[in-house]
Amino acid sequence: MRTLKYAILGLLSKEPMTGYDIGKEFSKDLGEFWTAKHSQIYPELKKLLSEELIVYEIQISGEILEKKLYSITEKGKHDFVQWLKKEEPIEPTPKDxxxxxxxxxxxxxxxxxxxxxxxxxxxxxxxxxxxxxxxxxxxxxxxxxxxxxxxxxxxxxxxxxxxxxxxxxxxxxxxxxx
Missing domain, CATH: 1.10.287 (Helix Hairpins)
Structure with a gap:
């Protein structure tokens, strides 16, 4: 299961974000229990785009800096809610x-x-x-x-x-x- 997929969909269900903003969320509140690096986030965003679970619009910042602002689609919201409803077996004890x-x-x-x-x-x-x-x-x-x-x-x-x-x-x- 691609849990990162659902973490990103959950974040985007709150508000549209750039890839950079999504990465920052993993070092704030989400970072207390789930982590992801930028090198994981951007490939997952690409997959989510190809699955039509998210879309983006280009925003211009300053003179030439372009950034992609991602938002969740209705299909993405549906997929996310279905994942939320799934019962999960208990995980093995984490290594320590x-x-x-x-x-x-x-x-x-x-x-x-x-x-x-x-x-x-x-x-x-x-x-x-x-x-x-x-x-x-x-x-x-x-x-x-x-x-x-x-x-x-x-x-x-x-x-x-x-x-x-x-x-x-x-x-x-x-x-x-x-």
Whole structure:
């Protein structure tokens, strides 16, 4: 399945965008749970054009700079909504180098293990702070039909995930002192 296809269609269902704008979205809110590089985005835009799921218009910026402003077609909206309705099987647990290291951490001395855990703990605490700051833009939970509802749900999940990881890391520290 071309998941990037649906991420792009979803973005374009909000508003028309250039390829550059789409790329920026993957480094903002979407970047918290899905990433894509410009080298992936532009070939996917080409496929979406050939499938008639999107169209573009040329916009002139300045004297000669042309940029393509992409927008979703009715066919694209239909395809996107059908994808949204699909039930998805649970994904396999993502690979995580740190967890793999902890699995084999009995080969490490306690000081090295604690140093690795402390480093992870600091990173996750920083990420949690970042996510909580992003959540401050919501004074309340957006209504279920708001375009911000999905962002709120994913942001809430990310915060809870980071809190659980921090709790786990703190428990490793506690286990190590026994």
């Amino acid at each position: 180098v740190f967890r793999l290291r902890m699995y084999f951490s009995h080969h490490l001395d306690a000081a090295t293990r604690l140093q690795l855990v402390d480093h992870q703990l600091i990173q996750h605490q920083e990420r949690l702070t970042h996510l909580q700051q992003k959540k401050e833009r919501y004074s309340q939970i957006p209504s279920a039909d708001s375009e911000h509802f999905g962002d709120y749900l994913v942001l809430d999940y990310a915060i809870q995930r980071e809190m659980i990881i921090i709790q786990w890391l703190e428990s490793i520290i506690a286990y190590s002192h026994k």
